Amino acid sequence: MEIPYTIETRPDTGLYNAKLGIWLFLASEVMLFGGLFSAYVLLRVGAEPGMWPHGWLNVTLGTVNTLLLALSAITTLLAWAACKVRDFAKFKIFHACTILLALTFLGIKSYEYHDKLIHYEIKLNNGTFADGHLVEKSKDFDLANKTGTVTLHGRIVTDEKELMDLRASSAQSAKLDEVTVAATDIKSMGNYGPKHNTFTAIYFTLTGLHALHILGGTIVIFYFWAFGGAMWKTDPERFTNRIEVSGLFWHFVDLVWIFLFPVLYLT
Amino acid sequence: MPAPHAPDEHGHAEHHEPNFWQKYIFSTDHKVIGIQYGFMALCFMLFGFFLMLLMRWQIAHPGVPVPVFGSLLEKILGQPAAHGAISPDLYNSFGAMHGTIMVFLGVVPLAFAAFGNYVVPLMIGAPDMCFPRINMASFHAFFLGGVVMLVSFFIPGGAAQAGWTSYSPLATTIPTNGQAFWLVGMVLLITSSLLGAVNFIATIIQLRAPGMTWMRLPWFVWAQFVTAFILLLAFPPLEAAGVLQLMDNVAHTSFFLPTGLAVGGQLADRSGGGSPLLWQHLFWFLGHPEVYVLILPAMGIVIEVIANNTRKPIWGYKSLVYSVLFVGFLSFIVWAHHMYLTGMGQKIATFFQATTMMISVPSVIILTCMFLSLWGGSIRINTPMLFALGFLPMFGIGGLTGLPLGLAAADLYLHDTYYIIAHFHYVVAPGTIFALFAGVYFWFPKMTGRKMNEFWGRVHFWCSLAFMNIVFMPMFAQGIKGMLRRMSDGAVNYSAARVPGAIDALPGSVMQLNGVILWAAICLGIAQIPFIINLFWSINHGEKVGTNPWRATTLDWQTPTPPPHGNFVHAPHVVRGPYEYSAPGHAEDFTPQDEPESPFAPLTPNTDH
Amino acid sequence: MSESEKPVSLNSYIRLCGVVFLVVLCTTSAMIATSFSHIGEGWTLKVALILAIAVVNAFLVAGYLMHLLSEKKLIYTVLAFTVFFFIGLMGLTVWATNGFPTGTISH
Numbered sequence: 001m002e003i004p005y006t007i008e009t010r011p012d013t014g015l016y017n018a019k020l021g022i023w024l025f026l027a028s029e030v031m032l033f034g035g036l037f038s039a040y041v042l043l044r045v046g047a048e049p050g051m052w053p054h055g056w057l058n059v060t061l062g063t064v065n066t067l068l069l070a071l072s073a074i075t076t077l078l079a080w081a082a083c084k085v086r087d088f089a090k091f092k093i094f095h096a097c098t099i100l101l102a103l104t105f106l107g108i109k110s111y112e113y114h115d116k117l118i119h120y121e122i123k124l125n126n127g128t129f130a131d132g133h134l135v136e137k138s139k140d141f142d143l144a145n146k147t148g149t150v151t152l153h154g155r156i157v158t159d160e161k162e163l164m165d166l167r168a169s170s171a172q173s174a175k176l177d178e179v180t181v182a183a184t185d186i187k188s189m190g191n192y193g194p195k196h197n198t199f200t201a202i203y204f205t206l207t208g209l210h211a212l213h214i215l216g217g218t219i220v221i222f223y224f225w226a227f228g229g230a231m232w233k234t235d236p237e238r239f240t241n242r243i244e245v246s247g248l249f250w251h252f253v254d255l256v257w258i259f260l261f262p263v264l265y266l267t
Numbered sequence: 268m269p270a271p272h273a274p275d276e277h278g279h280a281e282h283h284e285p286n287f288w289q290k291y292i293f294s295t296d297h298k299v300i301g302i303q304y305g306f307m308a309l310c311f312m313l314f315g316f317f318l319m320l321l322m323r324w325q326i327a328h329p330g331v332p333v334p335v336f337g338s339l340l341e342k343i344l345g346q347p348a349a350h351g352a353i354s355p356d357l358y359n360s361f362g363a364m365h366g367t368i369m370v371f372l373g374v375v376p377l378a379f380a381a382f383g384n385y386v387v388p389l390m391i392g393a394p395d396m397c398f399p400r401i402n403m404a405s406f407h408a409f410f411l412g413g414v415v416m417l418v419s420f421f422i423p424g425g426a427a428q429a430g431w432t433s434y435s436p437l438a439t440t441i442p443t444n445g446q447a448f449w450l451v452g453m454v455l456l457i458t459s460s461l462l463g464a465v466n467f468i469a470t471i472i473q474l475r476a477p478g479m480t481w482m483r484l485p486w487f488v489w490a491q492f493v494t495a496f497i498l499l500l501a502f503p504p505l506e507a508a509g510v511l512q513l514m515d516n517v518a519h520t521s522f523f524l525p526t527g528l529a530v531g532g533q534l535a536d537r538s539g540g541g542s543p544l545l546w547q548h549l550f551w552f553l554g555h556p557e558v559y560v561l562i563l564p565a566m567g568i569v570i571e572v573i574a575n576n577t578r579k580p581i582w583g584y585k586s587l588v589y590s591v592l593f594v595g596f597l598s599f600i601v602w603a604h605h606m607y608l609t610g611m612g613q614k615i616a617t618f619f620q621a622t623t624m625m626i627s628v629p630s631v632i633i634l635t636c637m638f639l640s641l642w643g644g645s646i647r648i649n650t651p652m653l654f655a656l657g658f659l660p661m662f663g664i665g666g667l668t669g670l671p672l673g674l675a676a677a678d679l680y681l682h683d684t685y686y687i688i689a690h691f692h693y694v695v696a697p698g699t700i701f702a703l704f705a706g707v708y709f710w711f712p713k714m715t716g717r718k719m720n721e722f723w724g725r726v727h728f729w730c731s732l733a734f735m736n737i738v739f740m741p742m743f744a745q746g747i748k749g750m751l752r753r754m755s756d757g758a759v760n761y762s763a764a765r766v767p768g769a770i771d772a773l774p775g776s777v778m779q780l781n782g783v784i785l786w787a788a789i790c791l792g793i794a795q796i797p798f799i800i801n802l803f804w805s806i807n808h809g810e811k812v813g814t815n816p817w818r819a820t821t822l823d824w825q826t827p828t829p830p831p832h833g834n835f836v837h838a839p840h841v842v843r844g845p846y847e848y849s850a851p852g853h854a855e856d857f858t859p860q861d862e863p864e865s866p867f868a869p870l871t872p873n874t875d876h
Numbered sequence: 877m878s879e880s881e882k883p884v885s886l887n888s889y890i891r892l893c894g895v896v897f898l899v900v901l902c903t904t905s906a907m908i909a910t911s912f913s914h915i916g917e918g919w920t921l922k923v924a925l926i927l928a929i930a931v932v933n934a935f936l937v938a939g940y941l942m943h944l945l946s947e948k949k950l951i952y953t954v955l956a957f958t959v960f961f962f963i964g965l966m967g968l969t970v971w972a973t974n975g976f977p978t979g980t981i982s983h
Contacts, residue, residue: 003394005473014948017397017473023951024465027958028503034962035507035549038969039522042545045970048526051540054919059911063904070900070937074893077941081889090886167912194518198540201520205511251942258933262926266911267919472950500961548969599961603972615972 007238022245026252029213033256036206040263043198053199054267055166056192061112062265065105066257072101073254076221076247083240088232091243095225098250102218109211116192116200120152121163123187130156130181131163143183150189151180203264210260213253220246295399296832300406301385302714305707308377311413312700313795315368318361320788325353326757327785347425358755359428360445364416366431367449370561371456372413374699378564379498380409380463382706383491385714387467389823389830390485392476392839392861397469405462412455419448430753432554435523435546439515440530450513457506460498467495476822476861478841483860485821485845486587490567493595494560501556501599508549515541522546544609551602559598561695562662563591565702566633569655572705573637575819576652577644578856580846583636590629590636597626607675608682616675623673630666634659645849645856650724654705657732658698665693668743683753686746689739697735704728707802712816716828717809723797730794737787741780748777757781820847820857896940903933 009016044052079094115133122130132154141148155174157163165171190196194204224242231239285294294300321340324333330352333340337351347357384402388395396402419426424443427433438446471492475484511522519537523546526539574581581587603611603619637659646652668690671677681687704727711719750758750773759765763772815824822841826834839861847858907929915921939945 003397003399003474010473013472013950015473015950017469020473020950021398021401021465021469023954024468024499025461027954028461028464028499030955030958030962031500031965032503032507034965035504035552036511038504038966039507039511039545039549041966041970042542042973043522043540046542046973047540059908063908066904067901070897070904073937073941074897078886078889078893081886085886087886194514194520195538197538198521201514201518201522201538204518205514205520205522209510248942251937254941255934255937258937259927259930262907262911262930266907266926267923496957500958504965542973544973545969548972552965552969596957600964600968603968606972611972615968618968 007235007241016241018241018245019248022248026248029252029256033206033209036202036209037259037263040202040206043202047198050161051164051197053164053166053197054168055171056199057203057265058112058115059265061108062261065108066261068101068105068108069254069257072098072105073251075101076250080240080243080247083236083243086236088229092225095221095243099218099222099225102214102221106211106214106218109207113204116204119192120150120189121192121196122150122152122181122189124156124181124185125187126185128156128158129160129163130154130179132176132179135178141183143186143189146183146186149180149182150186151178153177154179206260206264210253210256213256217246217250217253221250293403295395295403297384297388297396297399297402298714298830300402301381301383303406304376304384304409305381307410307413308373308381311368312373312377313799314417315365315373316792316795318365318368320792321353322358322361322365323781323785323788325358325755327781329756329759344420344425353755355755356425356428359430359753360420360426362753363427363430363433363449364420367416367427367453369695370431370557371453372409372416374561374695374703375460375557376409377703378699379460379467379491379494379560380405382564382568382703382710383463383467383494386710386823387488387491388470388474389713389826389834390488390821391471391474391479392822392835392841393470393474394833394835394838396466397473398466401462402466405459405466408455408459408462412452412459415448415452415455419445419452422448432550433512433546434550435512435515435541435543436525436528436530438512438546439524440528440535447513447516450509450516453509454506454513457502457509460502461506464495464499464502467491468499471495476835476839476841478839478861479822480841482584482588483841483844485567486570486581486584486591487564487567489588489591490563490570493591494563497556497560497563497595497598501553504549505553508546511549512546544606547606547609548603551605552599554605555602556595556598558691558694559594561699563594565658565699566591566637568702568706568709569637569658570640571819571821572651572655572709573640574846574848575709575817576647576649576655577641578647578848579640579644580844580848581636582639582642583632584844584846586632587636590632593629594626594633597622597629601626604673604675604678607678620673620675624670627666627670627673634663634666649708650719650721650728651705651709653725653728654701654708657728658701658705661693661697661701661732661735665690665695665698668693681746683751684746685742685750685752688752689742689746692739692742696739697732701731704731704798709817710823711802711805711809712812712828713814713823713826714829715806715809716811717805717807718812718816719801719805719809723801727794727798727801731791734787734791734794738784738791741784745773745777745780748773750777815859818855818857820859821845822860825859825861892940896936899936900933903929903936907933 003017004010005015005017007016013020075094075097079091079098082088082090082094118134120130120132120134124130130152132152135151135153137150138148141150154176156179162171192200194201224239224246228239228242231242291299291303294303321333321336324331332351333353337348340348340353341351344357347354347360353361384396416426422444424441424445426443426445427438427449428441428443429438429446433446433449471484471488511520514520515522515524521537521539521541523543524535524537524539524541525543528535528537528539570581570587601619601622603615604623607616668686672681672687672690708719708724711717749771750761754761757778758773759778761769761773762778763769763774764778766772814826814828817824822839825839827836840863841860842862842864843858843860845860847860849856850858907926910922910925910929913922915925944951
């Protein structure tokens with residue numbers, strides 16, 4: 001039993017099945033990320049004035065990631081083009097680059113996440129805030145029993161609003177030092193993980209879901225890269241279509257990042 | 268051409284006979300998958316029905332141990348069912364799961380996935396769905412989602428309790444992991460539906476047989492096409508919202524939790540800054556189109572059964588097509604009529620009221636075409652036709668009672684009362700489910716080569732019709748009298764008996780109806796027994812019939828019974844519309860879509876193309 | 877065959893990609909520059925400008941790398957409906973949560 005139009009295009013639509021299928025799937029993905037972006041807009045517009053963070057993310061790393069993904073989108077297209085001209089060796093080279101670029105992207109993302117998870121905001125009993133990256137916790141540090149000390153590389157501020165806009169000149173010129181806080185002075189302590197505020201929540205969720213899509217796409221592309229030889233030998237046209245379809249998914253994931261980067265990093 | 272690693276693809280005649288697992292559990296054949304979906308959906312619906320019976324007992328006799336099943340419940344569930352009585356928390360979880368199971372594990376899989384999978388490829392003349400392996404993955408995701416939902420009953424704290432609508436902050440602050448299970452289950456079910464939607468749309472666009480133009484499609488296919496588009500574009504925002512609520516539950520974020528939230532009298536240890544309304548918008552963005560997912564395939568079945576049993580073409584085919592497209596489109600921009608009481612501004616409420624009123628127009632057009640199709644028909648009464656005819660007034664009542672709800676002013680009073688419950692159950696229960704019964708009786712002979720027993724089919728119909736109405740009609744009265752929904756004590760604490768001096772306390776007449784409804788629900792359950800027995804018994808003992816016992820025109824009836832792998836021996840070539848019944852000048856009162864034009868027959872005008 | 881008109885050699889694709897990448901470099905720099913500049917009061921104008929540039933970026937990737945510019949009408953139809961519903965979702969939701977009558981909600 002043969003399903004028609006898996007390789008040749010249907011005359012009235014001009015498409016083969018998988019191409020229509022992937023565009024339909026991408027339409028649903030537009031609605032998925034659209035729902036998340038709508039959540040972002042609502043949360044930001046509804047936030048108290050002055051309480052929405054700016055400049056919390058490293059623009060340099062974000063830019064590098066943007067260019068890595070853009071480059072990977074290009075190598076993806078070229079991998080497909082190589083298949084079209086039946087140059088399997090070049091296909092292998094291009095998609096090897098795609099996979100490496102993707103893994104580098106994920107590596108940088110992991111570093112960024114880690115950076116947030118070791119960045120602490122400590123609310124002190126006297127109403128001030130200690131904020132900075134963790135240097136060390138003393139061996140006997142125990143928040144529940146109020147023992148020990150914790151050392152941050154950061155600063156102490158009187159108003160939480162000062163921690164929000166890191167682009168402001170006051171934040172830019174602030175001196176960062178080693179700040180040691182005793183557990184007895186701590187009212188509450190938390191890192192810049194998802195539950196810190198709605199910005200970190202939507203940041204981790206949006207970029208996390210995006211990263212899962214990158215991972216999924218990388219796995220699929222790796223599968224074709226590593227095990228595609230057999231189908232290439234028997235049915236190169238069908239294999240080319242698979243590379244095109246997976247490439248379209250990859251380009252979509254890049255498209256999402258094209259909006260994620262400015263929205264989260266630059267505004 | 269075989270795919271490289273595909274032991275489950277039956278591509279060649281000399282292929283080995285698939286084993287049990289390949290044939291029944293991991294099949295990629297759309298007919299097997301359709302039956303898998305259908306069987307599981309019917310099981311889930313029965314389970315959901317049972318949950319409802321327990322709830323109706325609690326409403327009619329608050330705090331009284333459930334007879335017969337009480338001790339069993341206590342044994343299985345422990346404390347929440349202490350002494351065999353249904354505690355308020357348990358009632359709430361039954362309510363939430365009844366809705367979730369009926370909608371997402373019952374009606375949608377049966378109406379869309381089961382009937383769609385089995386019938387659509389046959390009706391369009393295709394050998395299978397576009398992506399058979401994705402089809403199989405769809406079913407398994409659905410199955411997993413169902414397992415997760417059922418397992419949630421047994422975890423500490425029990426199943427989800429915040430309604431099938433899972434509103435925050437309640438859904439996040441309830442001390443049970445059941446809500447997280449619900450969300451994970453929903454993500455699996457949504458994934459299943461999304462994959463299915465891609466498959467349906469691609470199949471209908473790409474795999475129509477030669478000659479099967481868009482305006483020659485049976486309207487059932489149009490209905491499934493629009494349903495698939497609704498699922499494709501409306502489900503993802505709920506999936507997004509589900510992820511966000513899961514983050515709230517598990518990672519302690521505050522997407523939907525406002526600043527200053529207090530739980531149990533204490534300020535919650537949350538960052539706040541979130542918006543409960545955001546959840547409602549994202550949920551109802553799916554929630555409203557979802558109801559069209561529930562009704563459109565059912566309408567499709569009714570059209571097919573009516574055309575077949577009136578022996579004449581459907582009245583207004585073009586109107587039906589444009590109406591269903593318009594309904595699908597509009598369904599995306601009416602959702603906030605579920606949120607009139609959230610304090611929206613007047614302008615936006617008016618916008619949604621206007622679109623909601625507009626969407627009733629194509630719905631009425633569809634119902635009118637169904638009624639007009641009966642006029643002048645040579646009506647044949649059999650069980651499928653009885654259910655299809657029963658659908659008409661039942662959907663009429665359900666639809667018309669929805670009109671006051673679409674008007675913001677009236678909805679302010681009726682929202683969250685039993686009027687709402689009556690309205691939507693009328694559309695789905697004696698509405699959609701009757702149509703689905705019609706579909707089962709109608710396509711049973713194509714799947715098995717035997718008809719279901721006609722006498723017991725009629726018993727099933729008449730009893731179901733009577734008891735459905737006795738169950739749901741009184742609820743309109745209760746709702747108008749002010750009885751609110753989701754009350755685990757059956758509103759007894761608002762009754763005149765309990766609070767004699769209170770203004771607008773519920774009168775005894777309203778409270779007594781709870782007892783009537785309970786008995787009617789039990790009888791409704793008993794009325795399903797003949798159907799269940801009939802279904803299984805007829806597989807091997809039903810009246811044997813040929814390949815086209817209903818003498819139908821559509822391509823699904825022009826195959827062998829049951830259709831073999833690949834469905835058609837030769838790819839059909841379609842030369843006429845789907846409802847060429849009683850065409851003048853033909854010897855038979857029906858002409859199949861792919862029957863070649865005889866050079867000797869007089870030319871008959873093709874009215875629909 | 878899945879495209880009606882396509883460059884026949886790998887080199888012409890490489891050239892196309894080079895141009896696209898250069899433009900992406902420029903647009904990304906423009907966005908960053910805008911973000912750190914002092915245009916307008918507050919963030920509103922900056923956000924609008926940055927998003928406009930992002931749309932240009934997206935147009936390039938979608939149009940050329942996904943060859944959407946040479947895609948079939950059916951795909952355009954599907955995407956047109958998708959974009960309409962996405963705008964409806966975002967727009968109506970934001971309108972609804974901002975349209976509260978005065979005095980009913982503290983913001």
